[in-house]
Amino acid sequence: xxxxEKINYEVKGRKLLKDxxxxxxxxxxxxxxxxxxAGKSTLMGVLCGEKKPNSGQIHFNGKLLSAYDxxxxxKCRALLSQQQQMTLSFKVEEIVLMxxxxxxxxxxxxxxxxxxxxxxxxxxxxxxxxxxxxxxxGGEQQRVHLARVLAQIWxxxxxxxxxxxxxxxxxxxxxxxxxxxxxxxxxxGFMVVLIVHDVNFAAMYADRILMLKHGRKLFHGTPVEVLAxxxxxxxxxxxxxxxxxxxxxxxxxxxxxxxxxxxxxx
Amino acid sequence: xxxxxxxxxxxxxQNSMQANVLFEIRMPRLLLGLLVGAALGxxxxxxxxxxxxxxxxxxxxxxxxxxxxxxxxxxAFETFLLTSLSAWLGYYILAFGAFVGAGLxxxxxxxxxxxxxxxxxxxxxxxxxAINAFAGALTGLMTYMSTEQQLxxxxxxxxxxxxxxxxxxxxxxxxxxxxxxxxxxxxxxxxNAFALGELQADLLGMRTDRVKRWVVILSTLAVGASVAVSxxxxxxxLIVPHTVRLMGxxxxxxxxxxxxxxxxxxxxxxxxxxxxxxxxxxxxIGVITALLGTPIFLYILIKDK
Numbered sequence: 001x002x003x004x005e006k007i008n009y010e011v012k013g014r015k016l017l018k019d020x021x022x023x024x025x026x027x028x029x030x031x032x033x034x035x036x037x038a039g040k041s042t043l044m045g046v047l048c049g050e051k052k053p054n055s056g057q058i059h060f061n062g063k064l065l066s067a068y069d070x071x072x073x074x075k076c077r078a079l080l081s082q083q084q085q086m087t088l089s090f091k092v093e094e095i096v097l098m099x100x101x102x103x104x105x106x107x108x109x110x111x112x113x114x115x116x117x118x119x120x121x122x123x124x125x126x127x128x129x130x131x132x133x134x135x136x137x138g139g140e141q142q143r144v145h146l147a148r149v150l151a152q153i154w155x156x157x158x159x160x161x162x163x164x165x166x167x168x169x170x171x172x173x174x175x176x177x178x179x180x181x182x183x184x185x186x187x188x189g190f191m192v193v194l195i196v197h198d199v200n201f202a203a204m205y206a207d208r209i210l211m212l213k214h215g216r217k218l219f220h221g222t223p224v225e226v227l228a229x230x231x232x233x234x235x236x237x238x239x240x241x242x243x244x245x246x247x248x249x250x251x252x253x254x255x256x257x258x259x260x261x262x263x264x265x266x
Numbered sequence: 267x268x269x270x271x272x273x274x275x276x277x278x279x280q281n282s283m284q285a286n287v288l289f290e291i292r293m294p295r296l297l298l299g300l301l302v303g304a305a306l307g308x309x310x311x312x313x314x315x316x317x318x319x320x321x322x323x324x325x326x327x328x329x330x331x332x333x334x335x336x337x338x339x340x341x342a343f344e345t346f347l348l349t350s351l352s353a354w355l356g357y358y359i360l361a362f363g364a365f366v367g368a369g370l371x372x373x374x375x376x377x378x379x380x381x382x383x384x385x386x387x388x389x390x391x392x393x394x395x396a397i398n399a400f401a402g403a404l405t406g407l408m409t410y411m412s413t414e415q416q417l418x419x420x421x422x423x424x425x426x427x428x429x430x431x432x433x434x435x436x437x438x439x440x441x442x443x444x445x446x447x448x449x450x451x452x453x454x455x456x457x458n459a460f461a462l463g464e465l466q467a468d469l470l471g472m473r474t475d476r477v478k479r480w481v482v483i484l485s486t487l488a489v490g491a492s493v494a495v496s497x498x499x500x501x502x503x504l505i506v507p508h509t510v511r512l513m514g515x516x517x518x519x520x521x522x523x524x525x526x527x528x529x530x531x532x533x534x535x536x537x538x539x540x541x542x543x544x545x546x547x548x549x550x551i552g553v554i555t556a557l558l559g560t561p562i563f564l565y566i567l568i569k570d571k
Contacts, residue, residue, distance in 0.1 A: 050465055074471030081465070088461045088516035101459060102471045152470065230426060 007056035031206035074102035099151035305488035307529020310503030316455035331401035332371025370489030425550030427501035446488035454519035
């Protein structure tokens with residue numbers, strides 16, 4: 001259970017998060033939606049410990065997040081960032097094995113190798129195991145990082161998985177695959193907080209959606225509850241038409257094309 | 267019989283003189299070469315690790331420029347400072363001053379780089395550049411104002427030499443270097459995690475602040491002590507870790523001890539060349555490491571393509 005209470009975060013006088021309050025239950029995927037600058041990444045920064053909130057509290061599995069020590073947290077909280085700059089040419093398997101660093105002191109155990117094999121299989125990177133990480137494409141590298149991040153929290157039953165725009169660089173197949181993996185992990189008991197840009201992916205894979213605007217929580221609820229024409233316009237300033245997918249009973253957001261007055265180009 | 271006795275006496279004199287040379291001059295010099303080489307090698311590798319940049323080397327955090335500045339100041343003001351002290355103490359003041367200078371500038375760079383109590387690597391780099399430039403300018407100024415004799419001393423100090431190796435020196439700086447040589451290899455796992463970025467390293471529980479602090483302290487200790495006795499020896503801290511990586515991959519658990527050993531080997535070899543190539547004149551070792559290191563490194567780079 002993740003309880004976020006009245007989080008405020010400001011930097012250089014600008015308030016980036018204002019009184020953010022929400023909960024994520026065990027086994028739930030929460031998608032965070034919002035326009036650029038709404039505070040999504042800032043919120044992620046606060047959840048992963050990178051940014052210290054000015055006020056408010058976060059309770060993680062019944063204990064204050066700030067009360068945890070680094071070693072314990074590293075086994076039950078992991079973050080997959082958008083892009084990760086790497087300059088050293090490690091092998092793919094070595095990178096994934098780094099996800100097990102919190103679990104072993106000097107030498108990885110057989111269990112560590114087993115977890116690494118499992119997560120690599122899940123993310124479709126087993127074939128790259130011996131290859132130089134830097135020789136992979138952006139999307140392939142991202143999948144390797146996902147395997148590493150999963151390996152980090154694989155054993156923990158109440159883990160928190162933070163995904164910050166994890167699929168922006170991936171192709172259509174792997175975009176869905178990563179989200180499907182996230183949903184499977186949630187069914188297994190993980191808590192997942194996910195930032196995506198595509199509202200329909202959020203509709204398809206998330207249990208609940210949190211919508212931010214200018215650092216404030218505007219809407220929070222199931223996809224059916226919050227993905228409606230009015231809410232989408234408020235958050236994204238786009239015209240849309242929301243229909244219900246009869247098979248899955250989930251909303252499907254049809255976007256209206258934008259027209260720009262040609263006079264502006266004269 | 268008398269001739270025999272005289273001969274015998276002469277040959278034992280020869281033997282004991284040779285033994286003397288071996289023990290008093292060659293041995294300390296060999297040990298100094300090994301220690302300093304190892305210190306430069308492993309410090310270079312750890313600095314590259316925390317900056318996540320293969321172009322980094324210990325001089326970046328101000329160690330060399332600080333040591334040079336204080337050494338030059340002492341050389342320039344030597345007569346002024348030491349009118350009542352003997353020449354023997356004069357030498358130790360130089361070494362001590364260089365060590366203090368190295369420590370002070372590294373400390374200054376580190377403090378400037380602390381934002382919200384946490385050491386920031388980018389700021390450290392910028393602060394290092396600034397302090398290096400400033401110290402360099404002051405050093406240049408002192409050099410400009412010095413006499414012929416002082417200029418010679420300064421130049422020889424700046425180019426590096428293992429010629430000043432004595433057992434006393436070794437006992438003085440040996441412990442500092444050995445502490446670092448013993449502790450730094452344990453940072454292998456943490457530095458691997460640094461390659462993923464500091465945020466990920468923190469999330470993996472690697473305590474990046476602690477790693478940065480101890481790497482700076484231990485490198486400064488090792489390199490400062492080295493510089494104190496042997497002057498500025500460049501290039502080793504930059505090239506040795508690279509070569510080790512090219513040989514065995516980027517895993518710091520291999521690169522750190524590897525750089526330690528290769529650094530020791532390289533510097534010892536360079537010293538042999540420095541002494542032997544234009545015997546009986548000794549070339550400054552810093553020149554050798556640069557002159558020979560570059561083509562060897564380029565060869566390795568090209569072959570690796």
